[in-house]
Amino acid sequence: MLLSLLGGEVFAAQPLSGDRGGQPITIKSNELATDSKSRTATFSGNVTARQGDLTIYADRLTVYYLAKGGEVEKVEASGNVRVVQGDRLATAREGVYLNKEQKIVLTGEPKVFQGENAVSGKVITYYVNEQKSVVTGGADARVEAVIHPKEKGKDDGKKR
């Protein structure tokens, strides 16, 4: 089952944040280990990674570099993964940030929250530039959404 949450009241699409892929990633952690053979840099212990307005928190974070040109291919986060962008929060056990595609694939009981609204499933793919989520369910983890509709009166009041 595939549920795409585009626009609407739950996860409203917002303007693109520009070329996020070209922005530097700043990372803080307790420890770093590089592996020249696998072309990786693994940060561990209270990891915080920021790129623009997107922040990833995790126990462990591994940056993979491409052999040609040394560009960042992907960033793997594991253990208490939390992704924060604006008022959106996504949680999971693991997450993979694909730099070229500008998306984060969350697995391991992934959930996305925005205010009181929440969606969970087997896999959540979060498109960071579009700020939209695609939630995929599975046999053992159906998509569940808890949506709190906005009160009409309040909305009307704001628009005036």
Next chain:
Amino acid sequence: MAKINKIRHVLATIIILAILYLAVSLVLKLTQTMPQDTRLPVLPRNIELSLNNIHYSEVKDGVKKWELFADKGEFDKAKNVTLLMAVRFVLPDTGRNGTITLTADHAEYQNETKNVTLSGNVFARSDSGMEFTTSRVFYDASRALVTSQDRVRYTDGRLTVEGIGMELAVRTKNVKVLRDVQAIVTTGKKG
């Protein structure tokens, strides 16, 4: 006849005075050009030997493990340590990242263990472009491991890291930064 003798005496006196003048001038000139003190400077009591332009290397099974160059060195016999100044420490290519060259103001070479401590403006660079700076590193010869307990700034390609404490495995060229890591990873195409 008496007049002729007088002339001879005068001439003889002039010749003797001229010879004396030349002799004295020669002696004075020689003493001026001679060095004031040709003795070697006295070494401190603990220093057995002072050396210039030093080159050490360790070769194991026909393979060069490292090379150590220094402008000056002093051998401390009691501690079996050679104290080196203006040092270059070269770790040859092991198939990854190429040769790593470390430079420092000072080094202590333990003659028995072959361990080396580099201190003062330690700077390292590999053929592949990896660099780091710190104030002091220790090379453990038995483990082929370079370690530092001090603040380190490390760069490799798109990764720039600052932290405290570091381990560099010479064989694999893998690096660990041990505490308080702050890194910047540049993304996108270079140039």
